[in-house]
Amino acid sequence: MLTLALNNLTRRRLRTALTLLGVAVSVGVLACLLAFGRGYEAGLGRELNNMGIQMMLVPLGCPYDAAARVLKGKTLDVSLPAESVKTVRKDSAVAIAAPMLMATLPRPSEGRTDLWVGVDESVRPLKPWWKMKEGSRWFPDANSVILGAEAAHAELREVGDTFFSPETGRKFTVCGVLERSGTSDDSQFFAPLATAQAMFHQPDRITAVAIRLKDPTLIGDASTRLQEVKGAQVVTMAEMMGTFLNLVGSVRTLVFAITVLALCISGLSVFNTMLSAVLERTRELGVLRAVGASRGQVFRLLAIEALLLTTIGSALGIVLALLAGRFVEMGVRLFVPLAPSETLLVLSREVIQQCFAVGIIVGLGAGLYPAWQASRLQPVEAIRVD
Amino acid sequence: MQTLVSAQELTKVYNRGVEEVRALDGVTFDLQKGDFVAITGASGAGKTTLLHLLGCMDIPTSGELLMNGQSTRGLSDSALTRMRREQVGFVFQHFGLLPTLTVMENMTLPALFSKRDAKESAKELLEKVGMTHRRNHRPNQLSGGEMQRVAIARALINCPQILLADEPTGNLDSVNGEAILQLFHQLNRDGLTIIVVTHNPTLANATQRQLVLRDGRLVP
Ligand SMILES: Nc1ncnc2c1ncn2[C@@H]1O[C@H](COP(=O)(O)OP(=O)(O)OP(=O)(O)O)[C@@H](O)[C@H]1O
Ligand SMILES: [Mg+2]
Numbered sequence: 001m002l003t004l005a006l007n008n009l010t011r012r013r014l015r016t017a018l019t020l021l022g023v024a025v026s027v028g029v030l031a032c033l034l035a036f037g038r039g040y041e042a043g044l045g046r047e048l049n050n051m052g053i054q055m056m057l058v059p060l061g062c063p064y065d066a067a068a069r070v071l072k073g074k075t076l077d078v079s080l081p082a083e084s085v086k087t088v089r090k091d092s093a094v095a096i097a098a099p100m101l102m103a104t105l106p107r108p109s110e111g112r113t114d115l116w117v118g119v120d121e122s123v124r125p126l127k128p129w130w131k132m133k134e135g136s137r138w139f140p141d142a143n144s145v146i147l148g149a150e151a152a153h154a155e156l157r158e159v160g161d162t163f164f165s166p167e168t169g170r171k172f173t174v175c176g177v178l179e180r181s182g183t184s185d186d187s188q189f190f191a192p193l194a195t196a197q198a199m200f201h202q203p204d205r206i207t208a209v210a211i212r213l214k215d216p217t218l219i220g221d222a223s224t225r226l227q228e229v230k231g232a233q234v235v236t237m238a239e240m241m242g243t244f245l246n247l248v249g250s251v252r253t254l255v256f257a258i259t260v261l262a263l264c265i266s267g268l269s270v271f272n273t274m275l276s277a278v279l280e281r282t283r284e285l286g287v288l289r290a291v292g293a294s295r296g297q298v299f300r301l302l303a304i305e306a307l308l309l310t311t312i313g314s315a316l317g318i319v320l321a322l323l324a325g326r327f328v329e330m331g332v333r334l335f336v337p338l339a340p341s342e343t344l345l346v347l348s349r350e351v352i353q354q355c356f357a358v359g360i361i362v363g364l365g366a367g368l369y370p371a372w373q374a375s376r377l378q379p380v381e382a383i384r385v386d
Numbered sequence: 387m388q389t390l391v392s393a394q395e396l397t398k399v400y401n402r403g404v405e406e407v408r409a410l411d412g413v414t415f416d417l418q419k420g421d422f423v424a425i426t427g428a429s430g431a432g433k434t435t436l437l438h439l440l441g442c443m444d445i446p447t448s449g450e451l452l453m454n455g456q457s458t459r460g461l462s463d464s465a466l467t468r469m470r471r472e473q474v475g476f477v478f479q480h481f482g483l484l485p486t487l488t489v490m491e492n493m494t495l496p497a498l499f500s501k502r503d504a505k506e507s508a509k510e511l512l513e514k515v516g517m518t519h520r521r522n523h524r525p526n527q528l529s530g531g532e533m534q535r536v537a538i539a540r541a542l543i544n545c546p547q548i549l550l551a552d553e554p555t556g557n558l559d560s561v562n563g564e565a566i567l568q569l570f571h572q573l574n575r576d577g578l579t580i581i582v583v584t585h586n587p588t589l590a591n592a593t594q595r596q597l598v599l600r601d602g603r604l605v606p
Contacts, residue, residue, distance in 0.1 A: 284484055287478065289467070290443050291495055291496045292470050292500060378443075378444070383482070
């Protein structure tokens with residue numbers, strides 16, 4: 001029975017190949033999508049955890065936007081008074097509270113905008129991935145600056161070089177250069193908090209307070225308490241993650257709709273292949289009926305053909321997803337906000353199983369009607385057609 | 387003598403648009419076990435139609451067919467399928483071999499459908515029809531006579547009581563036709579009931595009995 005079905009598929013090679021391709025592409029897309037969704041969630045969670053930041057105190061306003069901006073190294077228009085750090089530090093659940101002042105510095109002559117971040121020593125435990133290049137030191141004086149890897153590259157500066165900022169009329173010594181970390185830190189300019197405040201005329205103001213708790217389980221109580229700080233609000237990382245995932249979710253819904261469409265089309269092509277197989281083999285199927293095949297057996301034969309078609313197609317699709325996954329991932333990074341830096345596409349066994357199941361269901365669905373048609377053929381009618 | 391097939395007032399009417407075609411009109415006859423019968427008649431006389439009815443591949447418009455004394459009227463599709471599978475062997479005018487299958491696979495199809503292991507009997511049958519050396523070839527590698535012999539072997543694989551053959555020599559030259567005739571004689575001697583539709587006078591005259599059809603009726 002199996003050989004019979006297989007034989008029939010190899011008869012129309014081109015048509016079979018095209019159908020297989022259709023199934024493969026849509027299953028491949030589905031696999032990428034599912035894998036990406038999982039990878040993204042896992043990756044984002046891991047990244048946010050790595051940050052060592054569990055909450056953030058930001059000025060009132062759209063909290064998620066604010067937090068996202070701070071995380072991605074963009075400035076905020078509003079700020080907090082510097083005392084809020086002290087309030088935060090007084091809270092019993094807080095282990096580390098690091099004030100940050102972020103400001104953009106337009107560089108018309110260079111055609112770009114630099115991002116300056118004023119920090120103090122307390123930020124270092126919150127940035128565990130920071131590695132300094134040879135000879136780097138933490139700010140020895142007010143006019144020192146630490147450059148992110150890309151910032152240093154753009155400015156052509158090494159550790160120990162001096163560095164003049166014409167826009168602010170200040171001269172700095174580069175006391176440190178960060179190794180590339182793949183985060184937004186790479187392109188930033190870090191200065192002592194007080195220096196940054198003076199430079200950008202924001203005395204005693206800060207943009208955000210990054211917070212690590214003594215125990216992550218205290219997060220609920222701590223955020224209720226810190227919500228009381230005047231003009232400020234608390235954003236927890238869990239909330240942020242939720243927001244990003246919602247955002248990604250809507251993108252995914254769109255892609256999902258496209259995938260469903262693709263699956264429908266490949267279902268139709270299986271349907272078409274099987275239906276024309278039934279039509280052009282009417283006489284053969286009649287012969288089968290005449291030599292003793294029951295309706296059920298003819299039905300099964302055609303169903304097996306459809307199943308083979310989609311199973312092989314789905315397998316190809318998964319291979320395709322494995323091969324093309326890398327490129328898809330690169331593409332996705334261009335469009336999805338806050339893409340975590342590690343591999344997003346995780347083709348887990350579960351994903352593969354799900355895709356297989358979907359492919360087979362679509363194939364069976366599309367193969368049923370032609371198979372049923374075939375099983376309804378009367379032996380004579382079938383033999384008579386000349 | 388045991389009556390194997392009994393046709394009673396078999397009538398088949400085809401509706402071709404508004405036109406009614408009485409392909410068979412009240413055909414009655416009995417066949418005994420071990421008969422070798424030829425059905426002859428002009429083109430369009432209803433020979434193929436009758437053979438299809440005898441082979442349980444079609445249902446008469448009226449009249450009744452008894453097989454082994456049992457009526458086939460009102461049988462379900464699956465019961466008719468079982469009849470085709472086990473009681474009768476059918477040889478088509480156009481052979482009806484599946485191009486994608488080998489000689490062996492084609493031959494054993496009926497056994498496959500009745501879920502029987504037919505390896506041994508297939509070997510014997512191949513021997514009988516003289517096709518052992520061609521067992522792994524595909525139909526397009528065979529001559530007409532060879533294809534016909536494979537088709538006969540397939541019809542016999544489930545050990546039916548009756549062999550029905552529609553113009554078995556129609557597409558063959560006289561040498562191959564003679565070989566098929568010899569094969570039929572041999573099978574008939576072994577006890578098989580054979581009914582052939584034929585235009586070939588040699589074949590028709592070699593049988594024990596001829597049923598002549600004209601416009602759907604038996605000529606007495
Ligand atoms: N499916 C059908 N629909 C309508 N008319 C049919 C059908 N099958 C056969 N007929 C008609 O029934 C009559 C008998 O046909 P049948 O095929 O039995 O003749 P035959 O004796 O086998 O002829 P031949 O020697 O040419 O094979 C013919 O007039 C034919 O046109
Ligand atoms: Mg005919």
